[in-house]
Amino acid sequence: MERILLYIISGETRASWNRAIELSKSLSATLYALFIVDKDLVKTVADMRKLDEIDTAIKVEEEGWKYLYYLEDMAVNEGVRTALFVEEGDSIDILRKFVKDKEIELLIVGHRSGQGREGRREERIIQQLIEYVQCPILIDKEGGK
Numbered sequence: 339m340e341r342i343l344l345y346i347i348s349g350e351t352r353a354s355w356n357r358a359i360e361l362s363k364s365l366s367a368t369l370y371a372l373f374i375v376d377k378d379l380v381k382t383v384a385d386m387r388k389l390d391e392i393d394t395a396i397k398v399e400e401e402g403w404k405y406l407y408y409l410e411d412m413a414v415n416e417g418v419r420t421a422l423f424v425e426e427g428d429s430i431d432i433l434r435k436f437v438k439d440k441e442i443e444l445l446i447v448g449h450r451s452g453q454g455r456e457g458r459r460e461e462r463i464i465q466q467l468i469e470y471v472q473c474p475i476l477i478d479k480e481g482g483k
Contacts, residue, residue: 343370343442345433345467346405347460351448354478358446359413361476367443368419371409372436373402375426399424430466437473446476 342365344358362369375398384394406422413420425432437445449464467475 339365339367339443341370341440341442342367342444342446343372343437343440344409345445345447346371346373346402346409347448347463349401349405351478354446354448355409355412357476357478359409359416359418361444361446362413362418363416368421369413370421370423370436370440370442371406372423372425372433373406374429374432375399375402375424376429377427395426399426429463430470433467433471437471442473444474444476445471446478448478 342358342362344355346355358369358371361367375395377395380395380398381391383389383398384391387394402424406424410420410422423436425436433445436442445467447464447467449460464477
């Protein structure tokens, strides 16, 4: 296995980041890390908070880069090669294309049981990943529960 993708949904799934680094190191694989600025989520957040959509998208993207750079520091300290990406659009469409184009052999995604809108969103994304993404998927449950 040469290419592992870590899909970063949020900073609250950091345990999966450690798992991705461990696996990449043990397999001598390149760790691809992807953060997606989901247009629907940006619109929802902007509407709820009565903010401008463009400003909200910029803030979400900046947060994504912070997560990616933090992950990169962790990976480099373990001797793992990384490739970082931020994309904008529909999460599932982007993941399907990314997995195909980069010939990803394993997708890792962290999952935490959540309440409310965010919890339902993560559940929906996980279900869609299982249904539509054409590679093995490791769902790393945060907290082991």
